[in-house]
Amino acid sequence: MPQLPAPAYPAEVRARLEADAKEVIARYPDSRSALLPLLHLVQSEEGYVSRTGMAFCAEQLGLTTAEVTAVATFYTMYRRGPSGDYQVGVCTNTLCAVMGGDAIFDRLKEHLGVGNAETTEDGKVTLEHIECNAACDFAPVVMVNWEFFDNQTPESATRLVDDLIAGRTVEPTRGAPLCSYKETSRILAGFPDERPGAVEASGGAGPASLVGLRLAKGEEPHPKVVSPRGEQPRGEQPHDPSPSEHLGSHDAPQQTSALDPDHPAGPDAKEGE
Numbered sequence: 001m002p003q004l005p006a007p008a009y010p011a012e013v014r015a016r017l018e019a020d021a022k023e024v025i026a027r028y029p030d031s032r033s034a035l036l037p038l039l040h041l042v043q044s045e046e047g048y049v050s051r052t053g054m055a056f057c058a059e060q061l062g063l064t065t066a067e068v069t070a071v072a073t074f075y076t077m078y079r080r081g082p083s084g085d086y087q088v089g090v091c092t093n094t095l096c097a098v099m100g101g102d103a104i105f106d107r108l109k110e111h112l113g114v115g116n117a118e119t120t121e122d123g124k125v126t127l128e129h130i131e132c133n134a135a136c137d138f139a140p141v142v143m144v145n146w147e148f149f150d151n152q153t154p155e156s157a158t159r160l161v162d163d164l165i166a167g168r169t170v171e172p173t174r175g176a177p178l179c180s181y182k183e184t185s186r187i188l189a190g191f192p193d194e195r196p197g198a199v200e201a202s203g204g205a206g207p208a209s210l211v212g213l214r215l216a217k218g219e220e221p222h223p224k225v226v227s228p229r230g231e232q233p234r235g236e237q238p239h240d241p242s243p244s245e246h247l248g249s250h251d252a253p254q255q256t257s258a259l260d261p262d263h264p265a266g267p268d269a270k271e272g273e
Contacts, residue, residue, distance in 0.1 A: 006051035014056070017045065021060045024190060031061050035071055037189045039078050044185035048079035076130075077146075077188075084119045085180045086164045089130035089143045090157070096132075100153060101140040105129050107154035108161060124165045137208035138173070145184040147172035176201055 009017065020041055025034045035057060042053030054068045061068075072078045090105040091097075108127055112120050119126040135141045138150035142157050149160060150173040163170050170178050176198045179187075187193050 003051070006055045009045075009052060009056065013045065017041065017056060018060070020189075020191070021056075025060065027190070032063065035061060035063070035068065036075075039068075039072055039075075040185045040189035043078060044182045044189060046082075047085075047182050047185075048081055048083055082119070082123075083181065084124050084126035085182075086125050086144050086178075087146075087181050088125050088127050088161060088164070089133075090127070091131070091133055091135075091139070091141045091143070092129040093132040095136045096140040099139040104140055104142065104152055104154050104157045108157055111158050112161060120165070122165065125161055127161075135209075144170070144172070144178060145181050147175045147178055149173050 008014065021034075021038055024037050024041060025031050028034045038057045038060060039049055039053070042056055043049050046053060049072045051065075054065055054072055057063070058065045058068045073080070088108070090101055090108065092101045092105055105127075109115060112125060112127055114120055114125075114127050117126065117128045130143065133141055133143060133148070135148060135150065138148070140152050142149040142152045142160065144160070144164070149157075152160075160170065172178055176193065177195065179193075179195070179198075193199055
């Protein structure tokens with residue numbers, strides 16, 4: 001059904017956002033390129049991208065609201081409705097799922113009494129399942145406002161959300177100290193994180209992600225690798241493989257019922273028999 005025009009921001013809020021938007025737009029030779037950070041900017045005001053926020057972005061960039069809406073609804077980092085102070089995302093992609101991500105998500109739904117993309121009654125926590133966060137070496141991973149909490153279990157994740165609701169200090173496994181979702185959105189809009197020590201604490205990749213780099217630099221001994229086919233590893237005597245040893249697909253064909261006279265295959269059944 002047709003909707004009434006989105007209400008405008010209050011004059012004070014609009015003046016502040018216009019000043020910030022002008023600073024963001026000035027970073028780009030083409031103003032349209034500023035749309036993504038502007039959406040983060042309006043999200044930092046209300047905690048989600050409202051119709052008012054999209055109308056504001058369209059006006060600032062000379063776009064239609066349809067053009068802005070197409071972008072705001074494409075990216076999952078932009079919320080379409082009111083949400084909690086803390087976005088708790090549980091990775092349920094393949095590796096995290098099999099390592100316990102599904103169990104974590106089910107436990108948190110039951111513990112918080114909410115479903116996917118729903119917010120607790122106190123407005124503190126919004127729970128959602130999220131796609132791969134490129135942290136598979138720390139699976140299963142939970143993210144809070146896009147900060148990593150690695151190697152989680154249903155028990156540790158439950159303690160995590162309880163601490164968030166109670167207002168206790170929570171430290172990510174790696175990355176910057178945790179802040180509210182609105183504050184996170186403002187940082188993503190390109191404004192500096194002015195909290196003392198926050199930038200220095202952001203750090204880099206975790207140790208599990210850097211193993212390959214350390215090996216390449218010779219900082220750790222190389223692991224044993226399989227010798228090329230036909231060559232015998234130094235110090236080992238030749239032997240015939242036992243039936244239990246696994247041969248790769250590049251080795252000689254294995255005996256099958258068609259090739260093994262001791263286990264012949266019966267005649268193929270014809271269709272209809």
